[in-house]
Amino acid sequence: MFALSALVALATFLPLVQLAIRASGSGLDSFTATLLRPRTLTLLVNTLAVSAVVAVGCFVIGVLTAWVIVQYRLPARRLWWVLACLPLAVPSYVAAFAWLATWPGIHGFWPLSAVMILTSAPLVTIPTLGALVLADRSLVDVARTLGRGPLHTLATVTLPQILPAALAGTLLVVLYTLSDFGAPAMLRYETLTTGVYGLFTGGLNRTAASSLALLLAAVALVCISGERALRHRTGDLNRSASTSRRISKRMPTGLAVAVQVALGTIAFAAIGFPVTALLVRMFDSVRYASDWARLLEATGTTLLLGAVAASATVALALPISYLASRYRSRMVNLLESMSFLGDALPGVVVALALVSLALLLGPGAYQSVLVLLACYVILFVPKAIGSARSAFGQVSIQTEDVSRTLGRSAASTWFSVTLRGAAPGIAAGWLLVLVSVFKELPATLMLRPIGVSTLATELWGKTTLGAYGAAAPIGILLILVGLIPAWWLSRSVSTE
Template sequence: MATGTSADKARRAHPVRQAAKAGRIPWALGLPATVAAILAVLPLGYLAVRALEHGPRYAWDIVATERTAVLLGRSIGLAAVVVAACLVLGVSLAWLTTRTALPWAGGWAVLVTLPLAVPSYVAAFAWLSAAPQLAGFAGAALSLTLVSFPYVHLPVAAALRGTDPAQEEAARSLGLGPVRTFWRVTLPQLRPAAAGGSVLVALYVFSDFGAVSLMRYDTFTRGIYTSYRASFDRTPAAALSVVLVALTVALVAAEARTRGRAAYTRTGTGTARPADRASLGKWLAPSLSWCGAVTAAAVVFPLGTLGYWLAAGDSATWDPARLAETAWATLGVAAAGAALTTVLALPIGVIAARHRGRVAHLLEQAAYAGHALPGITIALSLVFFAVRYAHPLYQELPLLVGAYAVLFLPVAVAATRAAVLQAPPVLEDVARSLGRGPWRVLREVTVPLAAPGVAAGAALTFVVCMKELPATLLLRPTGMDTLATRLWTETGVGSFAAAAPYAAALILLAAIPSYLLGRHRT
């Protein structure tokens, strides 16, 4: 005998989807997600409290100075130059490797993404040791450009592969030449991808500490660090951090306003036909030279410089025991940071993928709060928190691991959310209909289904934790060094031969999970 209407049956058959539509979040997800969100927004609370600790006028007197104006101009100028250079490199290389008959195009496409594995301070170390006269703006701009142009190249190359060539062919049939077709038809379609990559590059420049410190070029991040070290009063450092956060928010808002509601999509059905690769003709040799020059400057030169200094080192500069100890400490703290970040990201990623509503949206947005803050600002906030409210944690390992979690929570949340979205929700519905509670559904169904994607996010988090510098400098326990901090210390006193083993070990250890991650995604 039939019982209930079809709508009633649907509600009973799909309790997870009905709860998601209603915005109800099970406590098994909501409680840990709330804890993670509070940890993520803690730095913003610190900035508000610390910057206004002595009153708004005191904070304004710190900000409204010639030094702040100089730091602002230097940071914006450096970001503008690096973004412009990355646009030239990223768009040109993307075009050559995806739309032309460039010999060994696939190999070049891989080579020009490898700079992502080179930390900015390693690139700065390589150039500074080979050409000390580059110290300053030129060296900082060169180092940051060569490690960050893949942020533009990757999305632009993806856009070129996904763009239907029919519009370009129509323009050519109407008499437009190759150059005019590129500027009037192709380039406007690449605008969203290029703009998004440019914002990532600018944010990277604003938050960079290693390259500008080694090149001795004062920007906001170096100014904040200097202010922190020069005085027991942390208010000036917090006030400068607020300006940097405001600059970051303004940049993101400007990009969103410029992008507007523009969309560049196909209106037909089916799959876009791949574009015919254009013959380079007389431009073949210059194109190969261009790809070779960029690869040589961004990949070969840093590795060659490390090889030179490794060969130049002797028993007076090499300390294998200390290198092994530092490498082991780096692996341990990076593993702890990746583990905590993944655990905190899991409930937020599941909520973002399976639930809708204001609470779910707020939790997801809170997780991304650390993305707008440089590592040095997050480190300052956690120092303030530990000194005021949790003194036993000050300069202890848990505080450093917590900083990694705040900094890189967006990386793990994005990976978890994508992995959960790919898992069939009907299996969770079946588990709930069989009497499983939310916690058991998460543990026995959701997590196993999303495990590969979550593991990939954890591997990526592990890599970025290994390379992190400013937060590690401020928060590491007394007597503990990582490869990044040891490299920074040695290069700061000009001991390039002593720094080379730490740089080489860092790249080697970071390359292993990066390679495994690349194989997983291919």
């Protein structure tokens, strides 16, 4: 089990090593010249600017949305819990396509930032909802008794308790923004991700592409280090959790109406408008009819790739998940941290590294299904590890000991007791990986075998041709697929 865990951890670390080797292949001077080019600086500034704006926007919207939903008893409260999570079902490039199909002239920094905020805000809302449910309510009651207003109490009492969860969600937003390719490309705003992809597809300078990819990975790693430093400084503020029953307050009628209008507007802009725009475009378009046979083939390919990738990812994640839930040695912590490196590496970075590795193995390896599946595993194994680790942690060690005392072997106990008890959490991780594979765009574009198309690549192909009517059904399918984990997450964080 330890050997397999080490192998998985090394596999996730290999892309960075390969990128470093490839980027330095032309010498340090060439690598430095690439990084110091004015265009590289422009791409870096663009990437950091949009990431900062999206992070701040998602933090504000996510924290305020979670606070209102938990703190106050709004009409149709269960509906607001669901609507807060549903925007996760909309891939950013699908949302960008919906807005672009409605207003073809929009492009640039602010449209991209708005799309990213609308689709990514639930990444902050969901962990903040969970933290608010567990927060110590007595401190809030004391602050209100002393005459502090709701917003003052939120800023000085509640926010310090939920800050670690909100920062963790904000980090996910930043990493998602750094790695996103489809939305910046559609809205014509150049970032490091589009720069890497442009150099790769142009084929003019793969070494420069590797250098940019390494810079992008470095930015992501710096963001992770910064979030961890902030989390360590604020973590001691959330030591206790209230065990008393949380009683939500009623909001004055006028304010409740205004809050519901605001929440409804955000929900409509995030998910209602994209769905409506895609349906209108699908039924009104006559110039580009959908090729339903091709769409059915892409759907089947997407399902097959997703199922195989999710199964392989979960299987490889099980050993390290179990070790992380049972042992806290330095070696296990190191292996777990290395395995989570996929969270910090954008898809275009991993794909570019695997292209170089595949070419070293032989011409038949490049654009093979195995290389594509390996990319999916590296990118999404953190999702499987996180879910499985929590699930294994909920299986009582005493239950395993009882099984052993009844004469069962260690292997039999692991399969019949431990694995069976953790099955729901493992299945949730499988579902998250499945949907992530469905939505992955740049890695699939770069590594897919010739003639193989998925829903994501079909949508990309149609939009580049301006065939918005033919692309609309694909966007709707991608949203419908994403509704499953979004609805599941809304149930998992709801207190009702």
